[in-house]
Amino acid sequence: MTGRTHDLAAITALGAVVLYQPVHTVSLATILVAVFANLVGGIAPDIDQPTAPFWRNLPIGGYFGRVFDTLLGGHRFLTHSILGVVVMGWLAKLLLIFLHPIMPSVDGNLVWLAFMIGMASHLVMDTFTKEGVPWLLPIPIKFGFPPLKSLRITTGKFVEVFVIFPGLVIVNVWLYYTHYRQVLDILHKHVA
Numbered sequence: 001m002t003g004r005t006h007d008l009a010a011i012t013a014l015g016a017v018v019l020y021q022p023v024h025t026v027s028l029a030t031i032l033v034a035v036f037a038n039l040v041g042g043i044a045p046d047i048d049q050p051t052a053p054f055w056r057n058l059p060i061g062g063y064f065g066r067v068f069d070t071l072l073g074g075h076r077f078l079t080h081s082i083l084g085v086v087v088m089g090w091l092a093k094l095l096l097i098f099l100h101p102i103m104p105s106v107d108g109n110l111v112w113l114a115f116m117i118g119m120a121s122h123l124v125m126d127t128f129t130k131e132g133v134p135w136l137l138p139i140p141i142k143f144g145f146p147p148l149k150s151l152r153i154t155t156g157k158f159v160e161v162f163v164i165f166p167g168l169v170i171v172n173v174w175l176y177y178t179h180y181r182q183v184l185d186i187l188h189k190h191v192a
């Protein structure tokens, strides 16, 4: 999947989780940082891909991308597994603990959850592609859905661009339309 689709999937998953939870009061700073963390989480597993959007946006990203690619065992390897998600989640937790003194009004736990939701959505989305995902590493089997490879999606091609992406847009419209009152309630009463 492309970075664009991954980001949309991440924000869709985050919206779905938030709207099916009881309403909590959060700070605006928490919302902004959580959305950012969610988008980063949505593309984070692709740090093992030298051409990933994650690296393309850095000045010498191409070089670092290749180094990480080798270290992490190539594309769709460690960072695309439950083990990798646990490790990256742990690193994100450390980073948030480190950053807490400079952003005290941000709820680190919610930001962390948003990041993890983004990463989980990435693995789920990649599962629908031809390459599949090695969920259970170190067991080196790549899982895909549907199990028949020929029925799965090719990254950046017709089905992703004209079915999956617009489909996610529709899911968002439906989600916010059916929870419209709740969204207003959150915005009016629960953003501190």
Ligand SMILES: [Zn+2]
Binding pocket: 001, 045, 046, 080, 122, 126
């Ligand atoms: Zn990926």
